[in-house]
Amino acid sequence: MTLRSCQAIILAAGQGTRMKSSKPKVLHEVAHLPMVCHVAKSALGAGCDQLSLVVGPDMEQVHDSVKKIHSNIVAHSQIERLGTAHAVLAAQADLLDPCDDVIILYGDTPLVRTETIEQMRKNLAGGADIVVLGFKTETPGPYGRLLEKDGQLVAIREAKDASPDELKVNFCNAGIMAFAGGSILDLLKAIDNNNAQEEYYLTDAVELANARSLSVVALEADEVEVQGVNSRAELAKVEETFQINARSKAMAQGVTLTSPQSVFFAHDTKLGKDIVIEPNVIFGPGVEVSDNATIRAFCHLEGAKVASDCVIGPYARLRPGADLKEKAKVGNFCEVKKSVIEEGAKVNHLSYIGDAHVGAKANIGAGTITCNYDGFNKFKTTIGEGAFIGSNTSLVAPVTVEEGANVGAGSVITKTVEAGALGLTRAKQVSLANWATRFRAKQAKD
Numbered sequence: 001m002t003l004r005s006c007q008a009i010i011l012a013a014g015q016g017t018r019m020k021s022s023k024p025k026v027l028h029e030v031a032h033l034p035m036v037c038h039v040a041k042s043a044l045g046a047g048c049d050q051l052s053l054v055v056g057p058d059m060e061q062v063h064d065s066v067k068k069i070h071s072n073i074v075a076h077s078q079i080e081r082l083g084t085a086h087a088v089l090a091a092q093a094d095l096l097d098p099c100d101d102v103i104i105l106y107g108d109t110p111l112v113r114t115e116t117i118e119q120m121r122k123n124l125a126g127g128a129d130i131v132v133l134g135f136k137t138e139t140p141g142p143y144g145r146l147l148e149k150d151g152q153l154v155a156i157r158e159a160k161d162a163s164p165d166e167l168k169v170n171f172c173n174a175g176i177m178a179f180a181g182g183s184i185l186d187l188l189k190a191i192d193n194n195n196a197q198e199e200y201y202l203t204d205a206v207e208l209a210n211a212r213s214l215s216v217v218a219l220e221a222d223e224v225e226v227q228g229v230n231s232r233a234e235l236a237k238v239e240e241t242f243q244i245n246a247r248s249k250a251m252a253q254g255v256t257l258t259s260p261q262s263v264f265f266a267h268d269t270k271l272g273k274d275i276v277i278e279p280n281v282i283f284g285p286g287v288e289v290s291d292n293a294t295i296r297a298f299c300h301l302e303g304a305k306v307a308s309d310c311v312i313g314p315y316a317r318l319r320p321g322a323d324l325k326e327k328a329k330v331g332n333f334c335e336v337k338k339s340v341i342e343e344g345a346k347v348n349h350l351s352y353i354g355d356a357h358v359g360a361k362a363n364i365g366a367g368t369i370t371c372n373y374d375g376f377n378k379f380k381t382t383i384g385e386g387a388f389i390g391s392n393t394s395l396v397a398p399v400t401v402e403e404g405a406n407v408g409a410g411s412v413i414t415k416t417v418e419a420g421a422l423g424l425t426r427a428k429q430v431s432l433a434n435w436a437t438r439f440r441a442k443q444a445k446d
Contacts, residue, residue: 004125005099006050007181008043008117010066011087012036012107013056013078018231024055024062026107028235031242032285033267035229036062038110040069045114046121048103052091054078062107083199084175085191092188098181100124104202106175108229111241116221120178129183129214130206132156133176135223143172144203146218153218154210156203160196171218173203174226183214242267272308286320296332304336307343325360339370342385354378355397359385365409367392384419
């Protein structure tokens with residue numbers, strides 16, 4: 001396999017009118033990643049070192065999105081939509097000097113696994129000229145049927161063109177196909193549009209290959225893996241499938257989910273072992289959580305790193321750039337953004353820490369905020385190791401509280417608090433004897 005070159009052609013020209021959306025269907029996200037990018041990732045994981053993308057007119061944003069996954073992808077425009085074979089031929093220039101293996105994938109089928117594509121490639125390496133991916137279902141309805149004889153796939157019959165006996169077959173076409181590079185272009189050019197839809201079906205390559213005594217085989221995938229998306233409801237179903245799989249994988253790798261169905265992962269969530277995740281936790285993209293961390297209920301994490309033995313929440317929000325070192329704690333109703341919380345430091349209740357560096361074993365009291373934005377620019381707050389910030393403190397950046405310093409509760413700090421010092425900005429408390437008694441008496445008379 002490692003000696004065989006591989007090209008993937010991803011068909012993504014569909015407008016997706018049933019999505020009722022102003023953006024291309026394949027850019028709708030599953031687990032915070034566009035569907036077409038899921039497909040590209042699976043192809044790259046299976047060793048497809050060349051990617052071609054077929055898009056419709058004015059769909060540059062699809063190309064731009066996939067370029068973030070693979071910078072060398074080549075995009076081709078399908079002006080007319082005359083069927084799947086016609087769509088593949090839009091990338092004809094990339095097939096003039098073909099790879100050993102050519103995989104045809106669909107941008108709206110985001111759950112296809114790397115392992116499945118690898119298995120298709122293994123069949124090509126074993127001598128197959130075409131490999132077709134299929135699935136078995138109790139509701140074959142509109143799907144094309146895979147017709148086999150003696151282990152050879154002899155035809156794929158579209159439902160509209162199938163006979164009554166062929167419609168009884170429940171082994172259906174998933175659309176995904178793999179071709180030996182040396183034969184794909186000739187087969188594509190031989191396909192005609194003599195069918196009910198007057199379209200150029202990629203599936204007709206199977207019968208053409210049989211007529212040329214080529215080897216054609218079908219592989220079976222699980223139905224949920226090859227489900228496509230044509231509507232918002234189907235997008236939600238695919239998201240549900242992704243999350244079920246992600247939760248199962250997390251638990252199998254040593255993560256405790258106390259309420260699995262209420263936890264939602266992103267496509268790139270990275271988790272260590274012996275992590276405990278309580279109910280109603282949501283992971284946005286770019287989150288890494290290390291061993292023995294605890295994420296309490298109702299937390300939201302995005303673009304954050306959580307080191308081992310940290311405790312987060314409940315009701316905490318970690319925004320992009322939050323970087324928690326070992327044994328750090330972010331308590332309930334706290335928000336951390338673009339800040340380093342060093343080892344053993346604590347950010348307690350109802351605090352906001354943004355654009356800051358909090359030293360090891362520092363203690364941030366309840367209701368503390370870093371005032372990091374002046375309406376035009378962001379500024380940094382630095383809190384030294386072992387510093388203690390009293391409750392309801394406002395730290396007006398740029399500002400520094402040095403190592404071992406204390407800040408009194410209710411202070412507004414605008415200047416450096418030196419190491420070991422106490423910083424205070426409270427006015428002196430005044431007590432007026434019997435004032436409250438006289439006030440209540442007056443109010444009672446009125």
